[in-house]
Amino acid sequence: MIDPDRVTADVVAYALQREGYQVMQAHDGISALQCWSLERPDLLILEVDLPGLDGFSLCQRIRQQADTPILFLSARCTDADVVQGLELGADAYLVKPFSPRQLVARVQALLRRSSPATRQTPSLTQAWLKTSHLTPLERRLFEFLLRNPGQVQTCDAIMDYVWGEQGGERSSLRQLIHRLRDKIEADPDHPTCIKTVSRIGYTLAGPSIAEGYPAPVK
Numbered sequence: 001m002i003d004p005d006r007v008t009a010d011v012v013a014y015a016l017q018r019e020g021y022q023v024m025q026a027h028d029g030i031s032a033l034q035c036w037s038l039e040r041p042d043l044l045i046l047e048v049d050l051p052g053l054d055g056f057s058l059c060q061r062i063r064q065q066a067d068t069p070i071l072f073l074s075a076r077c078t079d080a081d082v083v084q085g086l087e088l089g090a091d092a093y094l095v096k097p098f099s100p101r102q103l104v105a106r107v108q109a110l111l112r113r114s115s116p117a118t119r120q121t122p123s124l125t126q127a128w129l130k131t132s133h134l135t136p137l138e139r140r141l142f143e144f145l146l147r148n149p150g151q152v153q154t155c156d157a158i159m160d161y162v163w164g165e166q167g168g169e170r171s172s173l174r175q176l177i178h179r180l181r182d183k184i185e186a187d188p189d190h191p192t193c194i195k196t197v198s199r200i201g202y203t204l205a206g207p208s209i210a211e212g213y214p215a216p217v218k
Contacts, residue, residue, distance in 0.1 A: 001025050002032040002046040002055070003073070008096070012045060012073070015100035016107065020186070022133075029053025036062060043110055045103075048074040048081065056088055063089030069110040073098060137162060138180045145194065145204035154201040177202060 001016075003009045004027050013023040024039060026032035030052040036044065044062065048055035059070055070090045074081065077095040085093045091110050094103060134142065144161045145153065159168035162176070177196075181188040195203050 002027070002029075002044065002050065002058070004028065004047065004049070004051060008047075008073075011100060012103060015104050019104055019108075021107075027051075029055070029058045033058060033061060036068070040066075041068070042114075043069045043071065043107060045071045045073050045107070048072060048076045048085070056084060059085065059088045059090055067114070069114045071106060071110060073103065134180070134183060137176055138183065141176055141180055142184070145202065149204045152197045152200055152203045156201075158201060 001009050001012050001023055002025070003012070006025075006027060009025045009027065013025060016023050024035060024041060026035050027050075029050040032044075032046065032050070033053060046055045046058060050058065053061075055072065055074065059072070062068060062070065070092075072085045072090050072093040073096065074085075074093070075096045082093045082095075091113075092106055094106065140162050141158065144158060155170055155173055159170075159173055162168060162173070177194060178188075181191050181194055185191045185193055193205055195205050197203055
């Protein structure tokens with residue numbers, strides 16, 4: 001979320017975080033470009049009028065390097081502004097004042113359009129969007145399951161990967177699964193991503209969304 005108005009940025013961030021999305025903020029064009037280069041977020045929301053590097057120039061630079069979905073959310077509301085934003089490669093243009101609910105709906109539509117996997121497994125993809133706040137063990141567990149979606153992984157195989165030579169215990173694995181579900185599941189008491197397979201282990205539901213994702217390193 002890129003906007004010099006911190007109140008607007010906070011409103012957008014709050015609306016998206018309620019839907020389970022991880023949100024980063026920048027308040028000028030230069031820092032936004034640096035943040036994008038480092039983090040490569042799944043979508044950008046930006047104002048046209050930015051200090052340092054305006055939104056149109058930022059959109060143009062990013063579009064030359066990647067097809068990241070870009071949504072303008074701007075007080076600039078003339079037809080010329082909207083046309084220019086779209087011609088520079090933006091995927092959508094919303095004018096302020098705006099409805100947070102409409103903004104969230106537009107974000108969800110752009111993410112569905114940009115990722116076939118999102119159309120097939122929205123709960124799994126949204127879970128992946130929420131992994132930046134995982135602990136190292138939680139992330140290691142999720143990465144292992146993510147590389148083998150739809151396949152049952154035994155408790156021993158999971159423990160060998162997560163804890164390595166130092167080993168782990170089944171009670172520790174159960175606690176780790178519980179903590180991970182609390183962070184990525186919409187309803188941890190009724191999980192739809194990480195399924196328990198009685199007396200065997202666990203599986204990550206849904207087809208693979210890991211294509212292009214680097215293999216976990218032991």
